[in-house]
Amino acid sequence: MSGRLSCALIGNPSVGKSLIFNHLTGLGVEVSNYPGTTVDLMRGNVCYEREMIELVDLPGIYSLEGESEEETLVRGILKRKEADILIAVLDTTHLERNLYLLLQIAEYKIPTVVVLNMVDEAAKFGIEIDYTLLTNLIGSPVIPTIASEGKNMEAILNAARGNPGIPFISVPYDHHVEAAVRSLSKVYSIERSAALQALVRPEEMDDLAESAQGLATEIEQRHNMTAHQIIATNRHNYARSLGEQVTKRRTPPPRFDLDTLLTRTFPGIPILIAVIISILLLVFTAGAFFEEIIVDLFNTFAIEPFLALNLPGIAAPIGGSILIALQAGLGIAFPYVFIFYLVISIIEDSGYLTRAAFLADRSMHRFGMHGQGIIPMVLGFGCSVPALMSVRLLATRRERIIAAVLVTMIPCSARTVVISGIVASFIGLAAAFSVYGIVFLLVLVTGIVLSRITPGQQFGMILEMSALRMPQPKMVVKKAWMRLSEFLFIAMPLLLVSSVFLGIFEYFGLVSAFQDLITPYSEAVLGLPGFAATALLFGILRKEMAFETLAVLAGTADLGSVMTSVQLYIFAVVCVLFIPCISTIAVLIKEIGRKWAILISLYTVLLGIVVGALLKIGMT
Amino acid sequence: MQTSLEEDILESILVIRQGGVAATVEKIASHLSVAEDTIIPALEKCKGRALLTGDVASEWHFTPEGKRTAEKVARKHAVLSCFLSEKLGLEAEAASREACILEHGVSEETIEALDSYLQTTGRGCSRGHGRRNCDHLSASSPLVTFPEGATVFVTFIRCPGRHRRLIDLGIIEGEPITIRRKLHNDAVVITVKGCDIALSPEVASEIHVRRQE
Numbered sequence: 001m002s003g004r005l006s007c008a009l010i011g012n013p014s015v016g017k018s019l020i021f022n023h024l025t026g027l028g029v030e031v032s033n034y035p036g037t038t039v040d041l042m043r044g045n046v047c048y049e050r051e052m053i054e055l056v057d058l059p060g061i062y063s064l065e066g067e068s069e070e071e072t073l074v075r076g077i078l079k080r081k082e083a084d085i086l087i088a089v090l091d092t093t094h095l096e097r098n099l100y101l102l103l104q105i106a107e108y109k110i111p112t113v114v115v116l117n118m119v120d121e122a123a124k125f126g127i128e129i130d131y132t133l134l135t136n137l138i139g140s141p142v143i144p145t146i147a148s149e150g151k152n153m154e155a156i157l158n159a160a161r162g163n164p165g166i167p168f169i170s171v172p173y174d175h176h177v178e179a180a181v182r183s184l185s186k187v188y189s190i191e192r193s194a195a196l197q198a199l200v201r202p203e204e205m206d207d208l209a210e211s212a213q214g215l216a217t218e219i220e221q222r223h224n225m226t227a228h229q230i231i232a233t234n235r236h237n238y239a240r241s242l243g244e245q246v247t248k249r250r251t252p253p254p255r256f257d258l259d260t261l262l263t264r265t266f267p268g269i270p271i272l273i274a275v276i277i278s279i280l281l282l283v284f285t286a287g288a289f290f291e292e293i294i295v296d297l298f299n300t301f302a303i304e305p306f307l308a309l310n311l312p313g314i315a316a317p318i319g320g321s322i323l324i325a326l327q328a329g330l331g332i333a334f335p336y337v338f339i340f341y342l343v344i345s346i347i348e349d350s351g352y353l354t355r356a357a358f359l360a361d362r363s364m365h366r367f368g369m370h371g372q373g374i375i376p377m378v379l380g381f382g383c384s385v386p387a388l389m390s391v392r393l394l395a396t397r398r399e400r401i402i403a404a405v406l407v408t409m410i411p412c413s414a415r416t417v418v419i420s421g422i423v424a425s426f427i428g429l430a431a432a433f434s435v436y437g438i439v440f441l442l443v444l445v446t447g448i449v450l451s452r453i454t455p456g457q458q459f460g461m462i463l464e465m466s467a468l469r470m471p472q473p474k475m476v477v478k479k480a481w482m483r484l485s486e487f488l489f490i491a492m493p494l495l496l497v498s499s500v501f502l503g504i505f506e507y508f509g510l511v512s513a514f515q516d517l518i519t520p521y522s523e524a525v526l527g528l529p530g531f532a533a534t535a536l537l538f539g540i541l542r543k544e545m546a547f548e549t550l551a552v553l554a555g556t557a558d559l560g561s562v563m564t565s566v567q568l569y570i571f572a573v574v575c576v577l578f579i580p581c582i583s584t585i586a587v588l589i590k591e592i593g594r595k596w597a598i599l600i601s602l603y604t605v606l607l608g609i610v611v612g613a614l615l616k617i618g619m620t
Numbered sequence: 621m622q623t624s625l626e627e628d629i630l631e632s633i634l635v636i637r638q639g640g641v642a643a644t645v646e647k648i649a650s651h652l653s654v655a656e657d658t659i660i661p662a663l664e665k666c667k668g669r670a671l672l673t674g675d676v677a678s679e680w681h682f683t684p685e686g687k688r689t690a691e692k693v694a695r696k697h698a699v700l701s702c703f704l705s706e707k708l709g710l711e712a713e714a715a716s717r718e719a720c721i722l723e724h725g726v727s728e729e730t731i732e733a734l735d736s737y738l739q740t741t742g743r744g745c746s747r748g749h750g751r752r753n754c755d756h757l758s759a760s761s762p763l764v765t766f767p768e769g770a771t772v773f774v775t776f777i778r779c780p781g782r783h784r785r786l787i788d789l790g791i792i793e794g795e796p797i798t799i800r801r802k803l804h805n806d807a808v809v810i811t812v813k814g815c816d817i818a819l820s821p822e823v824a825s826e827i828h829v830r831r832q833e
Contacts, residue, residue, distance in 0.1 A: 062785065062788040062789060063784070063785075063788035065784075066784055066785065066788065067784075093814070094813065094814050094815050096790075096813050096814070097789070097790055097812075097813040097814065097815055100788070100790070225793075228784060228787065229787060229792065229793075232787045232788065232792060233792045233793065236790055236792055236795070259800070259801070259809075259816075263800075263801045263809055264801065264803075265803055265804060354818065357818070358807065358809060358818040359803075361805075361807050361818070361820055362803070362805045362807060362821075365820075370820060371818070371820075460819065460820035460821075460822040460823030460824075460826075461818065461819065461820040461823065462783075462785045462786060462789070462817065462818075462819055462820075462823055463817065463818045463819075464789070464815055464816070464817050464818075465809060465815075465816035465817065465818055
């Protein structure tokens, strides 16, 4: 082997691949106790005893033959032999199920190091593994580890550098399957793994696929089972006998099972609701507290000194805009988004999120989604940007689109600032709640309509419940930090650029020109003064900026003196519904594509204007 | 073309005679659980169409034509109830009841198509289609019909192509499953190979299981 050694971590979801990757590379990789969080590939370099090793963290999969994005990705890497060595990570507590994947991996004939992770938890369950026997049976080195404590991590690297063997373990399939595999590999001179894949599910439409389909149909008729079922059954049975050979099981000590509380309708659903409400309360109170501090600090130490400089010409608006954008970005990002991520990471790592998804499955069904859909929805109350990023956890494109639309509409913390700052303080608390009522009603209706009209098939939820674990503070902070930086990376540049543009426009009088232009329309349709329409425009940058701009343009913080209650109410409703902020649009484009991002933006603009106009007609 | 009642009468005469008993009005009526008076006009009509011979007082016999008609109806019933219980997973009794209704409206071509479909993909009840041939499946019903805490064994998964993930997770024929949790909407958490897996109601209803291995 010349050059750099490249190793790929492969295994079932939540077996500790990312944790091992983390320990080995020292990089901050997201780890979560929620199946399917690694969709983008994480790469890192390890310098171990003066040798460079490239490490790739592959997404968690249950099989190599499926059609999901992750499975296709991993299969491609194995087929093209892009990794010199595979590090197959197995969950020792569920050895049999994990061996099923290992048996498939072995068919690709790549040198492999087998890592048995979570041996400490397995010991608690009374499971003992004969590692030497397993090594002899598989043909590749087997290494027991405890990734959560970083135990035996160097042994993985040592084994990877020590020319690990190609696993020689091979599943004896049903003789019809074996015959089909032999004839396919002979006729098309392909490997056993490729022949099996063709029998199970051909990837391309070619001659191979055609002959494989013919053989598969024949097998199916003979056995009354699909080829995939037969092959899977053979593998499962082999994995079971393999597991039984190497496992010594003592009776596990009885344990208190929290799931008796968490997954029942009662008290599970009250607990779920309490958890969601306390997350929101915590984020809002703590977020508001820190936001105020950050904004104040910025005002005293950056904006005021800058204004005192009295820079000439265009420099002043540009510099001012940059400072305002920084203030806006950091004022929201750190307090709200970071706290939100911290809480969500704790919930994710503890394994509670899968329970929440299970309980929420029924209500999410009404919106054409499954239990997993609750995650973006809850995240959406904090900030739409991370919520939209989490949309990729959903299984089908159909669900992703529905979730993206609804997340965009859910009042995020910035919109809550608008509602509380305008409606609650100038009109009353009841009116503020009625704004929420209107928005929730629209979310509900949109969800129900979307579940009918969105193209694509609906599949049921099949979700492995993660084991309940104590989240590790270090990992939680690391993950929250990773996500925060992802947010800043997307949101900050946009915020800066658009803020500068608006500053320049204002300097050249374009904003007041726009205001003159829009005034007749805004008065006729929404009954709002022209400066309110301009404020709405600023809301595109960041939702609560609409509120701040309104105060600036109105020339007074006492909005009640310049606008009627009806006007304020309409302004708040339109602002909450009206077009997602610019960072949200950017993430929408990234996650579900330009077409849907434009459609969603248009829909929200239309919704805001129509609802505002209806309110105007109804209230005056 | 016969009415539904006439077809039912012909079918029940066939069943009664297969049991080696004389088909009297009394027997036919009790087999169909209707009053004797209601079937007498229909019996007379069948006699008029040369499907049956006999009279109210004694026993009824088939003409060759009558026997053929009766067998056709019986076959429709068997194919339909086999399809309903085997392929769609209805309980055997419910399947038979449904088949009693459907058999009168279904065309010969549909039954032929359904029969050849069952022959190619059926499981053990491809020959004869007698009601008894499906008996081994009567013990098998969708996962959602079993209570929380039950340990059951997988018999089959409907639409296996759509549920590859289930198969990869180890839900294969004969595999023991424990129902850990079942909500009122039939969403379940099951334990397979030591792992807890949450399933939506629509997925859970596709998995067929039975009590004993």
